[in-house]
Amino acid sequence: LNGVQVYLVDGQPISAAKGIYDPDPEVDGEKYTFFSLAALELGHQLGWRPDVIHANDWHTALIPYLLELKKPYDHFFAGCRSVLTIHNLPFMGAHSEDALEAYGVPRSTEPKLPLWARYLPLPLGLQSSDAVIAVSPTYAQEILTPEFGHGLQDLLLSRRESVSGILNGLDTLHWDPQNDQGIPAAFSYQNLDARQANKKALLESLSLEYIRQVPLLIFIGRMDQQKGVDLAIEALRSLRQVRWQAIFLGTGNPQLEDACRKLEKDYPKQVRAITRFDGALARNMYAGADLLLMPSRYEPCGLAQMIAMRYGCIPLARATGGLRDTIHDRLNSNKNTGFLFEKPSASDMAKTIQRALKQFADDLQWMPMQVRGMLQDFSWQNSAAQYANVYLSHKEQT
Numbered sequence: 001l002n003g004v005q006v007y008l009v010d011g012q013p014i015s016a017a018k019g020i021y022d023p024d025p026e027v028d029g030e031k032y033t034f035f036s037l038a039a040l041e042l043g044h045q046l047g048w049r050p051d052v053i054h055a056n057d058w059h060t061a062l063i064p065y066l067l068e069l070k071k072p073y074d075h076f077f078a079g080c081r082s083v084l085t086i087h088n089l090p091f092m093g094a095h096s097e098d099a100l101e102a103y104g105v106p107r108s109t110e111p112k113l114p115l116w117a118r119y120l121p122l123p124l125g126l127q128s129s130d131a132v133i134a135v136s137p138t139y140a141q142e143i144l145t146p147e148f149g150h151g152l153q154d155l156l157l158s159r160r161e162s163v164s165g166i167l168n169g170l171d172t173l174h175w176d177p178q179n180d181q182g183i184p185a186a187f188s189y190q191n192l193d194a195r196q197a198n199k200k201a202l203l204e205s206l207s208l209e210y211i212r213q214v215p216l217l218i219f220i221g222r223m224d225q226q227k228g229v230d231l232a233i234e235a236l237r238s239l240r241q242v243r244w245q246a247i248f249l250g251t252g253n254p255q256l257e258d259a260c261r262k263l264e265k266d267y268p269k270q271v272r273a274i275t276r277f278d279g280a281l282a283r284n285m286y287a288g289a290d291l292l293l294m295p296s297r298y299e300p301c302g303l304a305q306m307i308a309m310r311y312g313c314i315p316l317a318r319a320t321g322g323l324r325d326t327i328h329d330r331l332n333s334n335k336n337t338g339f340l341f342e343k344p345s346a347s348d349m350a351k352t353i354q355r356a357l358k359q360f361a362d363d364l365q366w367m368p369m370q371v372r373g374m375l376q377d378f379s380w381q382n383s384a385a386q387y388a389n390v391y392l393s394h395k396e397q398t
Helices: 025-046 062-070 097-102 121-128 137-142 153-158 192-205 229-238 254-266 279-288 304-310 321-326 346-360 363-374 380-395
Strands: 052-056 081-086 131-134 163-165 216-220 245-249 271-274 291-294 314-318 339-341
Touching: 025 062, 025 097, 025 121, 052 062, 052 380, 062 081, 062 121, 081 121, 081 380, 121 153, 131 137, 131 380, 137 163, 137 321, 192 216, 192 279, 192 363, 216 229, 216 279, 229 245, 229 254, 229 346, 245 254, 245 279, 254 271, 279 304, 291 304, 291 346, 304 314, 304 321, 304 363, 314 321, 314 346, 314 363, 339 346, 346 363
Parallel strands: 052 081, 081 131, 131 163, 216 245, 216 291, 245 271, 291 314, 314 339
Antiparallel strands: none
16 A cells, blocks of 8 residues: 555454444454454564554553563564554443453453553553553643543553553545545635635525624534534523524433534524534535534544645634644634633533624734634644654663
8 A cells, every 4th residue: 555565454353344334343452352362463474573553442452462471472563663543532342241251351450540441452551551642732731631541540540651642644645625526616825815705606505694794603423512502502502692503413311412403403504413424514514614612511533623724724622632632722822723612501602602703803814813723734644753753762761
């Protein structure tokens, strides 16, 4: 693949599964336990010892743990180092215990791990990997605290010198407003006026009136408490003295979906709620909306804010995780690229929306902010260079 040798691993637990993620967590537990063991054994079969093994999340977090167990008696893996990236700490591989036992994986005896965590894939990997990387610098600090550590903060604190954060990158070829065939009108930071055609087409497709001076706010994502959908709904309900339009797109929690539909019912001339997954519509929303709402209670990295900025849609987000790292919002700064609020509350969010709408009314403030966002470099080139430094630093220690 692009000059890189790639191996595909198969076996009964993999081929029998209904998809990448099975509805039955125990099926996934066995599938990823099998995959982790097989991936490690692949080196033996090929006679090829990797310098660094990079695992991601609970699905392959067993590999650093298995590597640690093997090293004392299997000299083939001597000197092999491991890196584990965390995209979302709460997802630890629950219901994998039976699979671990069936495949002969022993429990951890690490005293800094709570008893409940000693037979879950992600905690085992966090205990054993040579480097732990969170998907943003702020999230790397947040997971060391009780609020975000989900019971693993003591272990992570004991390893804090091995914990760092590297932002996820964005596919800048896939997300390129100048060459995007999926939007009505291509545009760049040099001709932002052309962008209005996207806003007009989007609103008309959803039977909403297009008025250039009325800001269009969007939410794109899972309908989940983590994403703060409820905060956005409550904040918008409180904004009775200002004009706005809003589109919600996503699926998830039925109660949150219902709350979005109720908002549309109460504000039929202002709101649309689309409770489905629709990648084409999402793309048009990024290309036509004025503000992206991301009121996440926590957000390890987030890509929506990066995509939005690239398309001239300014993000308004809770100051947490990767949102804090990627959105600049300083008092009286000419470098700002969006709006941040600190507390996960509807009132704080509403105040920040009001602040944003005041700036929206002034093109001399709004358009430069759009341009700054579009010129941000969120490409994988930056993130890949940081990962390369991690790989090389650990290879040098072998």
